[in-house]
Amino acid sequence: MKEPIDFYFDFSSPYGYLASHKIEPLAAKYGRGVTWRAMLLGAAFKVSGAAPLPSVPLKGDYSKRDFLRSARFHDVPFRIPDQFPISTLHACRAFYASPKDKQIALAKGLFRAYFVDNVNLAEVDNVLRIAAAVGVKPDLNDQAVKDKTRAEVDAAVARGVFGSPYVIVDGEPFWGMDRFDQLERWLKAPF
Amino acid sequence: MKEPIDFYFDFSSPYGYLASHKIEPLAAKYGRGVTWRAMLLGAAFKVSGAAPLPSVPLKGDYSKRDFLRSARFHDVPFRIPDQFPISTLHACRAFYASPKDKQIALAKGLFRAYFVDNVNLAEVDNVLRIAAAVGVKPDLNDQAVKDKTRAEVDAAVARGVFGSPYVIVDGEPFWGMDRFDQLERWLKAPF
Numbered sequence: 001m002k003e004p005i006d007f008y009f010d011f012s013s014p015y016g017y018l019a020s021h022k023i024e025p026l027a028a029k030y031g032r033g034v035t036w037r038a039m040l041l042g043a044a045f046k047v048s049g050a051a052p053l054p055s056v057p058l059k060g061d062y063s064k065r066d067f068l069r070s071a072r073f074h075d076v077p078f079r080i081p082d083q084f085p086i087s088t089l090h091a092c093r094a095f096y097a098s099p100k101d102k103q104i105a106l107a108k109g110l111f112r113a114y115f116v117d118n119v120n121l122a123e124v125d126n127v128l129r130i131a132a133a134v135g136v137k138p139d140l141n142d143q144a145v146k147d148k149t150r151a152e153v154d155a156a157v158a159r160g161v162f163g164s165p166y167v168i169v170d171g172e173p174f175w176g177m178d179r180f181d182q183l184e185r186w187l188k189a190p191f
Numbered sequence: 192m193k194e195p196i197d198f199y200f201d202f203s204s205p206y207g208y209l210a211s212h213k214i215e216p217l218a219a220k221y222g223r224g225v226t227w228r229a230m231l232l233g234a235a236f237k238v239s240g241a242a243p244l245p246s247v248p249l250k251g252d253y254s255k256r257d258f259l260r261s262a263r264f265h266d267v268p269f270r271i272p273d274q275f276p277i278s279t280l281h282a283c284r285a286f287y288a289s290p291k292d293k294q295i296a297l298a299k300g301l302f303r304a305y306f307v308d309n310v311n312l313a314e315v316d317n318v319l320r321i322a323a324a325v326g327v328k329p330d331l332n333d334q335a336v337k338d339k340t341r342a343e344v345d346a347a348v349a350r351g352v353f354g355s356p357y358v359i360v361d362g363e364p365f366w367g368m369d370r371f372d373q374l375e376r377w378l379k380a381p382f
Contacts, residue, residue: 048249051240058239058353062364072382073373162249173253178369182264191263 004033006168008156009107010041011088011121013164014067014078015177017111021076022180023167030187032169036104038095039156040088041164048162052085070177077116086122089149090140094127096152097138097145105134195224197359199347200298201232202279202286202312204355205258205269206368208302212267213371214358221378223360227295229286230347231279232355239353243276261368268307277313280340281331285318287343288329288336296325 007023009016027034045051053063064080071078091110098106109130113119119126124140131138139145156166160173167174167183172190174183185191198214200207218225236242244254255271262269282301289297300321304310310317315331322329330336347357351364358365358374363381365374376382 044249048247049242050247050250056239056241058235058348058351059241062351062353062366065364066366066370069373069382073376157249160249160253162253173256175253175257176369178367179257181372182260185264191260 002030002032003170004035006037007034008037008039008161008164008166008168010039010164011091011107011110011114012085013041014080014115015070016164017078017115018070018074018076019165019167019177019180020108020111022074022177023165026180026184026187030184032187036095036107037152037156038088038092038107039161039164040092040153042087043153044157044162047157050162054085074177079115079118081114081118081120083120083122086120088121090124090127091121092153093140093145093149094131094136094138096149097140097142098131098136102134102136106131106136109134193221193223194361195226197228198225199228199230199352199355199357199359201230201355202282202298202301202305203276204232205271205306206261207355208269208306209261209265209267210356210358210368210371211299211302213265213368214356217371217375217378221375223378227286227298228343228347229279229283229298230352230355231283231344233278234344235348235353238348241353245276265368270306270309272305272309272311274311274313277311279312281315281318282312283344284331284336284340285322285327285329287340288331288333289322289327293325293327297322297327300325 005023005027009020023034054060067080068078095103095106110121110127113126113130114121121127159168163175165177169183169186172186196214196218200211214225245251258271259269286294286297301312301318304317304321305312312318354366356368360374360377363377
């Protein structure tokens with residue numbers, strides 16, 4: 001059995017959201033599982049010096065257009081949420097507070113709520129309601145959950161994850177939804 | 192006759208170089224010409240606050256790997272030059288100092304010299320030698336050439352060009368070699 005693919009994403013990342021629709025079928029096609037790994041872009045940006053796309057002059061305006069066009073291109077339902085970008089700390093903690101067999105359903109529910117239904121994930125009540133809908137009741141004030149979340153995010157940054165989505169397959173890193181073509185060829189055979 | 196595509200690039204941009212191999216056949220397939228437009232990323236970075244990729248923590252290491260892998264993926268000969276990145280002011284001036292019917296040959300010659308033959312384009316003698324090889328003898332000290340170059344670069348930034356390659360087709364902008372899939376679909380029909 002081949003090693004599962006590591007799939008890193010931030011819940012406020014439009015490209016991470018788009019990729020969340022594609023990663024499972026792509027991996028399955030090549031006999032791979034996927035380990036979903038929520039992270040916090042803010043932690044990576046502290047190291048890389050990057051800033052959230054919408055706040056970057058020139059790039060910000062382009063990005064909004066590109067989010068919408070990329071969603072149409074990949075045929076994924078999408079809107080730019082009214083509150084964007086946001087802190088996804090609560091969402092990230094809910095992910096790591098949940099049992100492994102519920103994490104993917106929760107991640108999909110959180111992404112859909114934010115990028116389809118315009119639900120603000122920065123509000124803890126919203127995160128808890130979405131968690132409840134997939135049968136999870138995370139304790140977001142539990143220190144162990146906070147520590148686990150921080151450890152996972154730190155480990156991601158230590159591994160070089162600086163963007164979302166970010167996929168690692170057998171040690172080879174792929175940044176961005178727009179590397180899924182290279183990722184697919186790599187899954188066929190490293191080149 | 193449809194409007195030509197605007198193709199912006201910086202001579203020190205690996206992705207701009209890769210795109211320079213693809214833009215002409217892609218445009219021709221959809222009955223379009225291409226207007227090649229050299230620019231200086233440094234001027235855009237002053238507005239956007241971005242920095243050259245290799246100098247960015249985390250992203251820099253990834254980028255070098257991605258340059259090489261992307262070149263293999265797109266089947267384009269490529270090496271990371273010993274001097275990288277560099278100022279491409281002389282190269283950009285040589286481009287705008289040349290007659291229009293020589294600009295594309297010069298651009299291809301400059302790109303190939305830098306990314307295949309490891310010739311440092313920051314050195315004016317190298318730029319002049321490559322220009323001579325395509326039958327051009329640009330006067331890089333001519334104030335009119337300096338002014339023209341500056342005006343072209345300023346116009347690019349004013350148009351929102353913040354990266355390389357950057358393509359504009361009928362007002363629709365596409366940033367990056369990795370948007371050529373969307374660019375192609377757009378050329379078929381806007382979506």
